Amino acid sequence: MIGYECTIGVDSADAIADLAQANGGRVVMAKTIIPTVGELVWLQDPEGNVFGAMKYEEQRRQRMKR
Helix, strand or coil: CCCCCCECCCHHHHHCCCCCCCCEEEEEEEEEEEECCCEEEEEECCCCEEEEEEEEEEHHHHHHHH
């Protein structure tokens, strides 16, 4: 693949997936749990753009704020 990968930090991967689908998007990769990192889901918007939504584990989120 050529290009870049966009992943957005969210409060709930499930809620974002539901919201995307309710607005014409679709889930292209079901939620996956990455140990010690968080929950990741890949979505596609109605225009075909693919992006990730990541809910980071709380400990990871605290370290990222520093």
